[in-house]
Amino acid sequence: MPAHEESSNPLVREQAHLAASRAALRAMREDVQALDIRDVTANWVNAEVLQAQIDDRIKALADLSHTPLFFGRLDYLHVVGGEQAEGAEGERFYIGRRHVHDAHGDPMVIDWRAPVSQPFYQASRNNPLDVGQRRRFGYTGGELTAYEDEHLTDAAEEEQTSKLLQAEIERPRVGPMRDIVATIQPEQDEIVRSGLGGTVCVQGGPGTGKTAVGLHRVAYLLYAHRERLARTGTLVVGPNRSFLHYIEQVLPALGELEVRQATVEDLVAARVEVRGTDEAAAAVIKGDARMADVLRRAIRSHVTPPTEPVVVVRGSRRWRVPAYEVEEMVGELLARDMRYGAAHEALPQRIAHAVLVRMEEAGEAPDDRVQNSVARNPAVKAAVKAIWPAVDPAKLVLRLLTDAEFLAEHAGDVLTEDEQKRILMVKPARSVKSAKWTAADAVLIDEASDLVARTQSLGHVVIDEAQDLSPMQYRAVGRRCSTGSATVLGDLAQGTTPWSTQSWEQALFHLGKADAVVEELTAGFRVPREVIAYASRLLPSISPGLAPVESVRETPGSLAVREVASAEEMDAAVVAACEESLGHEGSIGLIAADARIPALADALAAAGHAVLSPGEETTADSRLTLVPASLAKGLEYDYVVLDEPAAVVDGEPDERTGLRRLYVALTRAVSGLTVLHAAPLPEQLA
Numbered sequence: 001m002p003a004h005e006e007s008s009n010p011l012v013r014e015q016a017h018l019a020a021s022r023a024a025l026r027a028m029r030e031d032v033q034a035l036d037i038r039d040v041t042a043n044w045v046n047a048e049v050l051q052a053q054i055d056d057r058i059k060a061l062a063d064l065s066h067t068p069l070f071f072g073r074l075d076y077l078h079v080v081g082g083e084q085a086e087g088a089e090g091e092r093f094y095i096g097r098r099h100v101h102d103a104h105g106d107p108m109v110i111d112w113r114a115p116v117s118q119p120f121y122q123a124s125r126n127n128p129l130d131v132g133q134r135r136r137f138g139y140t141g142g143e144l145t146a147y148e149d150e151h152l153t154d155a156a157e158e159e160q161t162s163k164l165l166q167a168e169i170e171r172p173r174v175g176p177m178r179d180i181v182a183t184i185q186p187e188q189d190e191i192v193r194s195g196l197g198g199t200v201c202v203q204g205g206p207g208t209g210k211t212a213v214g215l216h217r218v219a220y221l222l223y224a225h226r227e228r229l230a231r232t233g234t235l236v237v238g239p240n241r242s243f244l245h246y247i248e249q250v251l252p253a254l255g256e257l258e259v260r261q262a263t264v265e266d267l268v269a270a271r272v273e274v275r276g277t278d279e280a281a282a283a284v285i286k287g288d289a290r291m292a293d294v295l296r297r298a299i300r301s302h303v304t305p306p307t308e309p310v311v312v313v314r315g316s317r318r319w320r321v322p323a324y325e326v327e328e329m330v331g332e333l334l335a336r337d338m339r340y341g342a343a344h345e346a347l348p349q350r351i352a353h354a355v356l357v358r359m360e361e362a363g364e365a366p367d368d369r370v371q372n373s374v375a376r377n378p379a380v381k382a383a384v385k386a387i388w389p390a391v392d393p394a395k396l397v398l399r400l401l402t403d404a405e406f407l408a409e410h411a412g413d414v415l416t417e418d419e420q421k422r423i424l425m426v427k428p429a430r431s432v433k434s435a436k437w438t439a440a441d442a443v444l445i446d447e448a449s450d451l452v453a454r455t456q457s458l459g460h461v462v463i464d465e466a467q468d469l470s471p472m473q474y475r476a477v478g479r480r481c482s483t484g485s486a487t488v489l490g491d492l493a494q495g496t497t498p499w500s501t502q503s504w505e506q507a508l509f510h511l512g513k514a515d516a517v518v519e520e521l522t523a524g525f526r527v528p529r530e531v532i533a534y535a536s537r538l539l540p541s542i543s544p545g546l547a548p549v550e551s552v553r554e555t556p557g558s559l560a561v562r563e564v565a566s567a568e569e570m571d572a573a574v575v576a577a578c579e580e581s582l583g584h585e586g587s588i589g590l591i592a593a594d595a596r597i598p599a600l601a602d603a604l605a606a607a608g609h610a611v612l613s614p615g616e617e618t619t620a621d622s623r624l625t626l627v628p629a630s631l632a633k634g635l636e637y638d639y640v641v642l643d644e645p646a647a648v649v650d651g652e653p654d655e656r657t658g659l660r661r662l663y664v665a666l667t668r669a670v671s672g673l674t675v676l677h678a679a680p681l682p683e684q685l686a
Contacts, residue, residue, distance in 0.1 A: 029061040070096030071182035073135040113223040121189040128152035199516035201488040205549035206667030207526030232459030239465040242615030268446040276436030286440035287470025348375040393448035402428035455479040466490040470499040474510035493543035524551035528558035535666035571603040586638025593647035640669035646679040
């Protein structure tokens with residue numbers, strides 16, 4: 001829209017534009033609601049599909065009263081992408097979460113993902129990108145209350161840190177995770193707008209915004225490649241349900257409703273019910289990529305070379321395909337390395353084709369219907385059943401985990417004898433249904449299922465907290481984007497599973513995306529400088545060589561480390577620290593070793609404090625969440641009280657994993673961290 005003179009009160013003018021934009025958005029929604037599709041669809045199926053699309057459009061046009069409709073403005077020096085009369089002013093665009101136009105179709109708010117919006121994130125004094133002025137807006141409870149200008153081409157104006165930008169980053173965390181669309185930094189924006197064709201891996205320490213970057217990349221890709229991704233689908237994979245619940249509102253707030261969210265367990269557990277657990281050593285072996293080779297061998301072992309010819313009787317004629325010819329067919333299928341199930345379907349057609357060749361040589365003229373009939377002939381079906389029988393993936397894995405001889409036959413030169421013993425079921429199950437399958441077993445069954453029949457690939461998959469996946473879990477996710485792309489998000493220093501990855505190179509290889517680009521985010525925007533510096537003392541022990549996060553936020557007094565006189569006084573001291581934190585605005589997270597959670601819950605209840613579980617939405621009246629250390633990853637709170645660091649470390653199977661778990665717990669705070677301990681601190685923190 002053309003720029004024009006500011007009114008005597010710019011704030012009033014901007015508030016008027018906000019009101020007009022909200023009215024235009026309501027009109028857009030009402031126009032969709034008023035659509036009558038009764039006479040435009042050929043049948044009820046088309047009507048249902050079209051109505052579902054309309055319903056999604058109505059949801060996407062919802063005006064979220066406490067979410068700013070636009071957060072910035074760009075005043076260009078010239079008309080964008082068009083001709084301009086000499087001396088004329090440039091164009092002005094309001095940048096927001098979604099596109100809004102008036103009754104004439106003229107834009108009132110431009111979607112943040114549009115190319116014309118990119119300079120809002122990328123323009124600088126060194127490279128203004130044809131932007132004369134960038135304006136940021138400040139909001140209070142959904143109402144526009146402030147603005148701030150940068151004149152990018154004014155050499156006389158001093159460069160300053162945006163106070164509104166800083167305030168938005170530090171705004172108290174009440175409720176689920178929110179989008180960062182108003183605060184995306186240039187290095188984050190480059191990752192967000194990277195193309196659909198390539199896979200991107202983002203290594204980012206605590207507070208660098210890697211999760212938000214991944215979710216915003218999904219939103220951008222859906223904007224730039226909507227038709228393609230509508231056909232192929234998108235998926236966000238998170239570490240647990242609490243985490244997914246925490247992030248689930250980010251994409252809907254950006255108008256994107258069709259993105260599935262799941263854990264790896266959700267993806268693979270559809271085939272069997274997970275009711276058991278593995279010891280850490282067994283889970284590590286089952287998660288090792290070598291198991292893929294064991295499974296492949298075990299499946300192919302079902303193929304038996306033919307010893308008898310196949311004789312097909314049709315009418316008064318007998319057609320004979322000798323054993324050596326069938327064996328050649330089997331060898332060819334094995335050499336092509338087809339999916340086992342696809343080869344099982346192909347073999348009867350190959351045999352039938354050989355019969356048809358003989359028919360033609362005898363002067364007959366068979367067609368495709370005859371070939372299909374021969375492929376279904378009892379003699380052919382019996383031969384295929386004997387040579388290339390159907391395989392049930394769950395039964396195959398059950399046999400491997402219960403039959404020591406069968407496992408040794410296919411894993412003898414892959415797994416050691418001790419490794420084989422560790423993964424055998426202690427109490428062998430008699431059937432697939434009675435087996436107490438573990439999460440690692442479900443991944444093995446998923447791998448076996450893919451060896452039988454190809455897993456459907458999506459267009460794009462985001463994997464968050466990816467450092468905690470095993471090689472076999474990477475393979476399971478990689479199957480879901482084998483013909484698509486991925487965004488891999490994680491921090492090697494926060495790997496807290498016994499099988500966590502040691503390098504992104506290894507992880508991307510197992511994912512099937514070895515050519516992915518690895519980007520590193522080192523600028524921290526969430527965790528205060530004092531807190532991240534304290535936590536970074538652990539890095540030499542947990543991830544040597546990894547660059548520490550450099551926080552842009554200096555918050556004096558944000559870190560307090562307090563020693564409690566005795567273990568008996570810890571509960572009372574923790575309750576007091578929580579009450580002190582509740583005196584501040586925002587969310588409070590009490591993080592403790594999993595074993596300490598029941599005692600702390602009782603102490604808080606006795607003091608009259610109700611607590612939330614991780615992922616539950618905080619409100620103005622309920623702001624205190626009790627967080628087991630094992631579920632803290634990915635979550636954030638304005639103020640964190642950390643109970644007994646030594647107990648967090650001791651709660652893990654080894655010291656390095658324990659220190660990594662502690663690193664996660666120490667870096668969940670946005671405004672302040674209080675550490676309480678009666679036992680000595682780990683020497684790395686002392």
